[in-house]
Amino acid sequence: MTSSQSEPRARRSTGRAVNDPSAATSRGDDREDQVILLRSTLIVASGYALGAALQGAYIYSQFVTGWSSASLAQRLGANLIGVLALVVTLYLMRLHRETRAVVLAGGAVVAAAIAAAARYGAQLLIGVYDDPTPDETWGEVAGGFVIVLISTGIGIWSVHSRRAARSRIRAAEREAVHIEVAVRALEQEEVRVRRAVAEGLHGTLQQKLVLVEARLAALQQHVEAGDVDAEDVDDLRWVRAELDEARVIDVREMSRLLYPDRxxxxxxxxxxxxxxxxxxxxxxxxxxxxxxxxxxxxxxxxxxxxxxxxxxxxxxxxxxxxxxxxxxxxxxxxxxxxxxxxxxxxxxxxxxxxxxxxxxxxxxxxxxxxxxxxxxxxxxxxxxxxxxxxxxxxxxxxx
Missing domain, CATH: 3.30.565.10 (Histidine kinase-like ATPase, C-terminal domain)
Incomplete structure (x- = not known):
């Protein structure tokens, strides 16, 4: 097969994938989950970043002797770098696609470790600490890790809550469609049974009644003329047999279409x-x-x-x-x-x-x-x- 032959086929295949509603829905859900995870984590982590910067720049500088006197802008900048590192890590890890608890927990820990390390590195680079003590180092790293881990956990929880709500909504939509299909099927079944009964009434049963009526009319003429013979008696027997057959077979069969015996x-x-x-x-x-x-x-x-x-x-x-x-x-x-x-x-x-x-x-x-x-x-x-x-x-x- 030449390349000129394979390329149009590949394009047609790609076109089918693009036009596949289920595939488009899946891609839309994936993008929505990713946006929810990144946005929720970004909002929560940014709030923590701002609060931690204010705390470090004001409260500790005022009441803790020997604490670093770095400006609010320096602390906030270092914290935002950590937040940015967290968002980029979550984007690259595609953690929004995971459903297994172990993988989610491990991914959250890895993302928190990377973001905490990035935050502390930014603090050293910007000059929040010139010569940090071991306590300051572990305090900043551990505090950043916990804050980022909580932020990531909230983001993951937001994704799964939205996913569960989406599943419930779609299940309700499917149930509504299912009910609509069921109603239509019952309507079609009712029409079919009505048509079958109508065909029975206007077909075989009506034919028999027409023939019976013709025989009875002839018998009536003979009785009125006082000219009754053995053939008329045979006609009466035939009429009785036809009516009995209509009752036993035709009428009963039509009734069974509506409701089975017993x-x-x-x-x-x-x-x-x-x-x-x-x-x-x-x-x-x-x-x-x-x-x-x-x-x-x-x-x-x-x-x-x-x-x-x-x-x-x-x-x-x-x-x-x-x-x-x-x-x-x-x-x-x-x-x-x-x-x-x-x-x-x-x-x-x-x-x-x-x-x-x-x-x-x-x-x-x-x-x-x-x-x-x-x-x-x-x-x-x-x-x-x-x-x-x-x-x-x-x-x-x-x-």
Whole structure:
């Protein structure tokens, strides 16, 4: 590859990095943390520097015999050099990026030592001390070290306080977005169910009622004319059969779109009712952990109606997939609860599931989105040797 070919690619890569919102946010946070650390430390250390200069130039010169009589400007200048050394050291060390307490403590000690040494060197250079005694030397170095260490500690605390506040604000923003997405998803689900019910009413059920009405109209004419025969009796039987089928199949199926059978009695009865509708040629098995039975007890359980409804929808989706894409000879459903998480599993022994061949199932995708909104997961994977396995992990509101 020539350099002319690699350069545009590098530029494109750089452009992507620049336009990456997460990268820009990270860089902005880094700059903000650095400014907070340096500014906080500078303000506190400068205050200490001014106070120490006033103390040394006035109080000690007035009341301590033999103390150095250096001017306020000399002392303040030496102290400000120490402050400048501290700020430069913190800038070069990039201490604002650290989160480990040991590294922060060690960095603060190193920065304080460098700044204290710079301050004392400036005092000797400017002429605050001509020939300092050992006590004066250790007093100035130790005092400067402690002051600078405190200033650095306050700066580090300011950074971490701001970082914690920033995290809380962003968590609140994410929660607000999460709630908005959840509301939209529920609205979309409501629209989908309403559309399905409307299509059922205006489709199959309406067709049957139109045919039934036509037969009844013909029968009415025959009865009014007094010309009733055996065919009319057959028509009555047909009308009765059609109405019964509409009641049992169409109306009940549409009602199940809104609310599964026996859900008010609990999740387990609802799942049993669902499995009971499967053709007898397909073997079914339901495994329920004792903990689930406790949680699902209508009298003293803690499963909410929304949790039961979502779990029942997941079982229904797994059973539907088994019947559509199997074909399965057996379907096994298991319900378990582990560490405040309801685990719903639907397995079948049909053809081995292949994601590349199966494609994306719209129903499963919608359920996966709903489950993710409550912090759960929904996965569809191949079985151990045959079929498919649909597993959902739903966090429960258990204290």
């Amino acid at each position: 859900l008010e009695l609990g999740l387990v009865p609802a799942v049993r009712a669902l499995l009971g509708r499967i053709p007898a040629s397909i073997a079914t098995r339901l495994s329920v952990a004792p903990r689930v039975r406790e949680l699902d007890d209508p009298a003293a359980g803690s499963l909410t109606t929304s949790e039961r409804l979502l779990a029942a929808r997941i079982v229904e989706e797994g059973v539907t997939n088994s019947l559509k894409h199997g074909p399965a000879a057996s379907i096994e459903v298991s319900l378990d609860a582990v560490d405040g998480v309801l685990v719903v599993t639907v397995e079948n022994d049909g053809a081995l599931y292949d994601a590349a061949l199966a494609g994306a199932a719209s129903g499963t995708a919608r359920l996966a989105q709903r489950v993710s909104l409550i912090g759960g997961t929904l996965t569809l994977s191949p079985g151990a040797s045959r079929g498919a396995r649909l597993e959902a992990r739903l966090p429960l509101g258990i204290e």
